[in-house]
Amino acid sequence: MASLPTLAVVGATGAVGTVLCDLLSSRRNVWGEIRLIASARSVGRTVRCRGEELTVGALTPEAFDGVDVAVFDVPDEVSAHWAPIAVDRGAVVVDNSGAFRMERDVPLVVPEINPDQVRHRPRGILANANCTTLTMIVAIAPLHREYGLRELVLASYQAVSGAGQAGVDALQRQLGKVAGDRVLGSRPGDVRQAVGDELGPFPAPLALNVVPWAGSLVDQGWSSEEMKIRNESRKILGLPDLKVSATCVRVPVVTGHSVAVHAVFGVEVDAESAREALRNAPGVILVDDPAAGEFPMPIDAVGTDPSWVGRIRRAVDDPRALDLFVTGDNLRKGAALNTAQIAELVVRDRSR
Amino acid sequence: MASLPTLAVVGATGAVGTVLCDLLSSRRNVWGEIRLIASARSVGRTVRCRGEELTVGALTPEAFDGVDVAVFDVPDEVSAHWAPIAVDRGAVVVDNSGAFRMERDVPLVVPEINPDQVRHRPRGILANANCTTLTMIVAIAPLHREYGLRELVLASYQAVSGAGQAGVDALQRQLGKVAGDRVLGSRPGDVRQAVGDELGPFPAPLALNVVPWAGSLVDQGWSSEEMKIRNESRKILGLPDLKVSATCVRVPVVTGHSVAVHAVFGVEVDAESAREALRNAPGVILVDDPAAGEFPMPIDAVGTDPSWVGRIRRAVDDPRALDLFVTGDNLRKGAALNTAQIAELVVRDRSR
Incomplete structure (x- = not known):
């Protein structure tokens, strides 16, 4: 050209x-x-x-x-x-x-x-791919190359901007109603009453709450968001038999999806080699020093390109499994x- | 007497x-x-x-x-x-x-x-037991009796009152600083700047954030809270070989700990029988109709006695596994x- x-x-x-x-x-x-x-x-x-x-x-x-x-x-x-x-x-x-x-x-x-x-x-x-899949898969792929992925168990912490500007506006309005002199969220119904009909695109208030639902009902109780993560992870990694269970939860965060990951591999894993694989991986930033207060969080990952990954631990009861936490900007990499x-x-x- | x-x-x-x-x-x-x-x-x-x-x-x-x-x-x-x-x-x-x-x-x-x-x-x-263990285990025990529990993979959504009144006060002050006309949480560092040193007992701001850390560093990257959940679940259920992996995360909720649970059993499970077992279990309330907006959430469970359980699904890729979501008042049952x-x-x- x-x-x-x-x-x-x-x-x-x-x-x-x-x-x-x-x-x-x-x-x-x-x-x-x-x-x-x-x-x-x-x-x-x-x-x-x-x-x-x-x-x-x-x-x-x-x-x-x-x-x-x-x-x-x-x-x-x-x-x-x-x-x-x-x-x-x-x-x-x-x-x-x-x-x-x-x-x-x-x-x-x-x-x-x-x-x-x-x-x-x-x-x-x-x-x-879907924003939650993308945030997580960039950090999983280098570990798959290292150890051969067999199974993912995932729980998400998804930001309101995943539901568009209407989601951000709704949380903003809700926060205005629950912030103040009174401590809300310590009695049944007080947050629902304060938020009223300002739900925006969500089925329940997000302020001072977590909502274990994203997307629409697909089948057998699974949400569309949960099935997307399963099906897209299999397709991207080229693993049609990968076992995936995801629970998708919306949290009162403006931007930055997080995922708690339990990943089971074909061989024994080692946390330090896993860190090394992630340190050298494209599109990933390793933030893993909990004693120093360093772990991936939405308020730090927002506005940045990479997936932030940390809290890397070998499962205590399964030498082939790693537990980790990933956060990424759902509007950018996502x-x-x-x-x-x-x-x-x-x-x-x-x-x- | x-x-x-x-x-x-x-x-x-x-x-x-x-x-x-x-x-x-x-x-x-x-x-x-x-x-x-x-x-x-x-x-x-x-x-x-x-x-x-x-x-x-x-x-x-x-x-x-x-x-x-x-x-x-x-x-x-x-x-x-x-x-x-x-x-x-x-x-x-x-x-x-x-x-x-x-x-x-x-x-x-x-x-x-x-x-x-x-x-x-x-x-x-x-x-x-620890508040997160208690919230979750009341809903797991009836399923264990039904199917024989082998493994738990857990991700928590823990309220600030789990860190005492100081935790509630800190979130309250932080919300006052981030609620307002500006939309915070959409640029790197803006929430940290607004919250300043009002961290209270937490290692990072909770307002508009999730913090993948609770307790102290124990060993190999695991937090004390994560190890408590593992060890206490084994002891309460009398299962010294139970495999447990937990990731503990603090969220901007005042009261009400939630846990996303992936539970693997010794036999094939069925979501409807699991619901039936939970419907009849003491200390549990079943809230499982996502199409009607019914799932367990902290703003509803706060101030109530039972563990609220819902989002019950048989794992798509493992007929012996159930995925579910549990919420309970960490100051009451917890x-x-x-x-x-x-x-x-x-x-x-x-x-x-």
């Missing part, structure tokens, strides 16, 4: 799209034109990206003419309809929704783990950053 | 002691005199209990004269010193600290699980309630 490629960002004004525009300003510049696209109510707004004021355009088939890569940060049904249209117009689509992730002919790409899969895209679509990385891989691959 | 027995409450003005005084006012009355005892700075204060104004007395050997049962809700070192003195003066001690729990000749009693053990007390001391129940068992046993 003589000139620099054109990138379209669909859903540019949403929670993830906004972070993507920020990221594009700070990453090595591989793009010529950047075309911002959003739903009707955002058309005409201007967004700052790479130092330029860009005007948001409408989502039309013609918007994809001349686009090399189109990143979609929109709900499933919007992606399902519009991604094939973008492909017809000549773009490679990198989709951050759940619409295509589990389709056999759509690779689920994590650049640190399976970068080569960007080349196999018979439908012209590459998928980005979403916008991973799509930006995939988009860059596509054009790097093309320019060879 | 002709007259009603005398109860002493040591640490009557602390977080757990206060809840115990509340509980004694609402439970079937089995006590004659109730004697409140606390450290020097609380002596002379009056506390309302069973409708009476009781004056807090000093912790002296003589304070235990004529006492039938002495409940200790004080730090480990205070229990270690004073419990044997109370026994010497003729009291049976029910200790809520960690000082005696793992001693071979001190039973660790959960009345719903091993009530008979109150009779075997060669040292005159009965121990109460502490004061269980000690009150043990004390009542002691006097009931004696009056036979």
